[in-house]
Amino acid sequence: MSTATEEQITIETARKLGLLPEEFEKIITILGRTPNFTELSIFSVMWSEHCSYKNSITWLKTLPKDGPHMLAKAGEENAGLVAIGDGLACAFKIESHNHPSAIEPYQGAATGVGGINRDIFTMGARPIAQLNSLRFGNPALEKTKWLMRGVVKGIGDYGNAFGIPTVGGEIFFDDCYNVNILVNAMSVGIVKIGETVSATSYGEGNTVFIVGSSTGKDGIHGATFASGDLHEDSHEDLPSVQVGDPFMEKLLLEATLEVIKTGAVIGMQDMGAAGIICSTSEMSAKGKHGMRIHLDKVPTRQANMKGWEILLSESQERMLVVVKKGEEDLVRRVFEKWDLNCTEIGVVTDGDRLHFYMNNELLADIPADDLVLGGGAPIYQREYTEPSYIAKNKAFNIDTIVVPEDLKKVMVHLASHPNIASKRWITSQYDSMVGTINLTTNRPSDAAVVEVRGTKKALALTTDCNPRYVYADPETGCAIAVAEAARNIICAGGNPSAVTNCLNFGNPYNPEVYWQFVHAIKGMSSACLTFETPVTGGNVSFYNQSKNEKGEVPVFPTPTIGMIGIIADKKKIMTLDFKQEGDTLFLLGTARNDINSSEYLYSYCNVKNSPAPFLDLKEEFNVQQLVKNLIAKGLVESAHDVSDGGLFITLLESALPNGLGFKIETDEDLRKDAFLFGESQSRILVSVHAEKLDAFVELVADSELDFINLGEVTSDQVMIDETNYGTVAEFKELYENAIGKLMC
Amino acid sequence: MKFGVVLFPGSNCDQDLIHVLSKVMKQEVVELWHKDHSLHGCDFILLPGGFSYGDYLRSGAIARFSPIMQEVQEFADKGGFVFGICNGFQILTEAHLLPGALLQNDNHQFICKNIRLRAETDESMISSSFTIGQTLKVPIAHGEGKFYCDDTTLQQLKDNNQILFRYCDENGKVNPESNPNGSLESIAGICNKQRNVFGMMPHPERASDVLLGNTDGHKIFKSILNTVMA
16 A cells, blocks of 8 residues: 555545544544555545535435435435336436636536536437526625636537537526525436446456546636635635536437447446545446446546546546446447546455456555445534524514615616516527427417427426525525425426535524524425425535635525426427417415515515515415416417516516507505515416316316406506506517627 | 538537528539538539538638538539638638638627618629629628728629629618628628639528528529529
């Protein structure tokens, strides 16, 4: 074992690598000796929050995981796998790349896109759609604009060249993200059931290959970096940020899918966080075998790389492939066709240990199982206490807010607010149409809709989370994120199927942050049970915060929900746009005197403390089922859910695409601001053709749910309670160009 | 008619084109691998969109040196039909099979959106189904789509009726506001003087399927078949 050139390993060395004293002791117990530097580095990255989920797994395990269509449950594979019928399965996952993007927005975001797509195609699924969920700070700040330009260009350049359409997502701005932005990327792929590949390794004597890009010094200790605080010197951690090459990723995609067809592959895993050490240990632990790896055989980008650097490098666009002995040539041929590296670096061994050699010198000798989640990696129960601000939120009284006399001013504020206005400036930089399966390009819907070629079906896809609601009340707020995702899928004509999540929180060692985490998980659980959408996996990102003179300031708790739904007949997709003048407008669900945590209350009235908007899961479910029935029976022309900005924004967004207007009356029993701008949940706006009115009313009345006849679709004006608030075209100008103007 | 679609490493609109040609137009289509030296008896060669060879150095700059391009060059020189879309158009200008160059968009951003095109001539194999001045809605998706050429070349393009499509507004007006990328005289597509090599930045294959809610691009593929049948 090599020790000669290395310093004395102590608790202090361990601390510098981000390990706790008790973790250092545990390592000594596992090995029966003091680890050398390479081994300590291995434990440091594998036991980081990013790889081990040590501070979150206890609670993640409480999430509903079972469903009739589940093929791979959370944590079993690189991504969740759900049967969608026709012998096909959908592999999908969302993942964060927050810390790299906060330091180097372009590469950080680009490699986030690359990583999540590899998680999908390493399972044998061809990615067909991408989404992303982004949170930035105050858009008036130059720093925010710099970050936003970089992130958007990074996602665009990588995703566009990779050639998979970016079909949906969300963008939200708040001061709490000024330093620590959030970049969550989701990928969705399709694979034939029975043709998936597992991230496993077994069979003594089978050959281990590394394929794809060469290995460089980029991203060393990236997983540890992602598991620490961002601070003023974080830019000095730049080598922790990886560099992406979408061209290489495209070749790797094609070669990977082709190599699976040879039948020679035992298992495969991409190299993301913690590089070679992560894939070798996770695959070996899963297959209950060992590995002997010769790091000097790994193709490198620069000379004189040290063994531990090769082991920990997070260079992108690489995969570890375990191949049946004797069938290596089948694999080599495919990678040669695509002009990619394909290098034998080791062999599967009996037993459970990983042996890493550099020039025949043994650098590390570690049991694989002790490194991984579910094996020897530590699991912690963290303490939590209710933050003091929660009481302040609960104390909010709507009567302290005077209903504004000038409603037009509120309308203009909301229509041009970056959280509500069109995200066209961003989305037009993404190729949303490559693959020619995006069915929402010319027919906008609440969810993105992509065709599943070779079947009658389509998939409805969405990401949702209003972090302001989650901050206000983590349990209700996170339940709303799930409810809204399901509602969006219902409004597109789909049936919610399953969830992936990206849990972005502050420091888990802060009991108030952990309280947010625990309650968000509880809210997610109850909502996922209601909509029968099991959680198939995802990713936890802690330490999203900044430091100032007052101490750590966490971002809003942001549990992003990615949801997929199935549309049985791709010719029957529901859209959100009004179709013609004269159609009657109905609001389905209960309108309430509720302006809690609305954009109106938060940024127009400048009230920062209030509870989350109203949500009752049973009521939400019933409203969704009603709309599902109405769509199935062909009784509505459009469906659009009421969310950010309230009913007024919903009406406007439905009117915009075809340049139509609307004329409505508000409910005189409710405050006008609550009726128009409140964000209480479980409400859906539909338009109904005259010929279908009777059948519509009959079905809705039978449901015993509240509904209101609002008025009708008109040619081009915004008319509310007999007052003309101008033309839709006037609002369109504000809505379409608000973000573009900010970015000039 | 037998169509060949060239696959460069990094092409990503190849399957979209093949889908339209085989499933919508019901034509025979074969894939042509960039390392091959055979066009497999195809009558019409298409260069698809994407990022060939990562578009490193300059869009299309490396693809023109690939083995298959030597055959495409020879095929075009003999009067064979070649049509490049987006990255395919960029490759054809790099290979000097079409005049001009495609520069970075004026706003320095990748732009993906529906735009309007106006047919400038009906005397070409890909625009023969249009009447002059007719408009169509087709998407663009590129970062380097600003058509540029020198004055002499521009004059030749006009004199020889080589300009196939211009960007325009919803009413068919060609003006700076409707020019998405800063192209010279809003030029979106051209052909060579011999009228057998065609290139355009917009993607007609992304507007050729009823399911997508836009079939304006279909007419371009129909033009090709109509010309052959005529």
